[in-house]
Amino acid sequence: MNPKMNEKVTNIAQFVVLLIFGILLMIPFLWMVSVGFDRTANITLPFPPRLIPEEVASFNYKIVFENGRLVQSYLNSAIVTISSVLLQVFASLLAGYAFSKGTFKYKKLLFLLVLCTLMIPMEPRLIPLYTLFNKVDLLNTFWPLILPTVINGMLIFLCKQFFDQLPSTLREAAQIDGAGEFRIFFTVYLPLAGPIAATMVILSFIWSWNDFMWPLVVLSDQDLHTVPLYLSSFALENGTSLAGLTMALATVSILPIIVLYLFLQRYIIQSIALSGVKGE
The missing domain is CATH 4.10.280 (MYOD Basic-Helix-Loop-Helix Domain, subunit B)
Known part of the structure; x- marks a missing residue:
């Protein structure tokens, strides 16, 4: 043969x-x-x-x-998820660029600390975070669901690895033209970061939309419940007596993730392909 x-x-x-x-x-x-x-x-x-x-x-x-409660939970999840995704992706792009192309003191040590946060699961952070938001009187609001997600070690790591593959000569050329760091980031590197940004949007959206434990702790008002909380409460109330309705709710709850992935999948593939490009 x-x-x-x-x-x-x-x-x-x-x-x-x-x-x-x-x-x-x-x-x-x-x-x-x-x-x-x-x-x-x-x-x-x-x-x-x-x-x-x-x-x-x-x-x-x-x-x-x-179902009015489902519509309300969808709106709640949309507010939390969109806010979290926008802040998380933007902060991760800035941090990833700084750790990749920036030159400042203790850069490696700070990046190591960022990576160390990946080893801390959510469970040990529940009590400190709950105490913090309780002191500032933000419990039973959307802020506890949005603010802690802004800094994400995994997304910062992905951004740094992506920016490491882009040529540093682009930054040097822009510096020769008199551009500052923010201008270099927004006009040179950010337009090239579309693939990794799409990948981060998908990951951040899934994490935020599917989050159950932390919203369960900080949200006591049913009018503020997100989709996972509403689906959980509905399943507990009805068990298998309304299995068809429960499964329909579960199907509808994951539709936003599927639709978003179908729109952004080509950018995700492109980010994987670009990860093999080595910049000097």
Whole structure:
């Protein structure tokens, strides 16, 4: 067998294996969508599980979209998520550029401290953060959900690695023209950071939209509940008695993430491709 034929067979085998694993990963999601379209699932959860409901109906989704509390939770999640994403991505781009191209004292030590924050899980920070926001009287507001997310060690690390791949000669040329650091960042490097910014938007959006533990601690007013909190409370109140409606709610809750990813996926692929470009 010639090398071209070997390569073709290998590519087909890889595609088949990836397709099988992709289908296996999609089965739980497809089952969730299927139960949402199954009107009888509100009486009893179908067993054994089936991907095609016996009676397909949009009844559950009509109730979901007519639910005022869901609409309010969507608005709450949108406010928190959009604010967190904008602040987090902008701060990470600035910090990543500073750690990559900047020259200041203790730069390596400060970057090491940033990386050390990645080893601290959320659980040990709950009590200190709760105490802090309680003292400044910001509990039961959106501020505790937005402010702590502005500085994110993982996103800063990704930004630094991305800016490390861009040529430093761009900065030197701009400095010769008399540009300051902020002008260099906004006019030279920021326009090139679209791919990594799109990747950070996706990650930040997922983290903020799906956040459950911290909002549960700081939000006591139901009118301020985000989508995960509302979905959790609905599931606890009804259990499996309204499984179809619960699954419809779960499907609707993840739609923003899917839509955002479909719009930004090409930029994410581009950021991965650019990570192999070495700048001097």
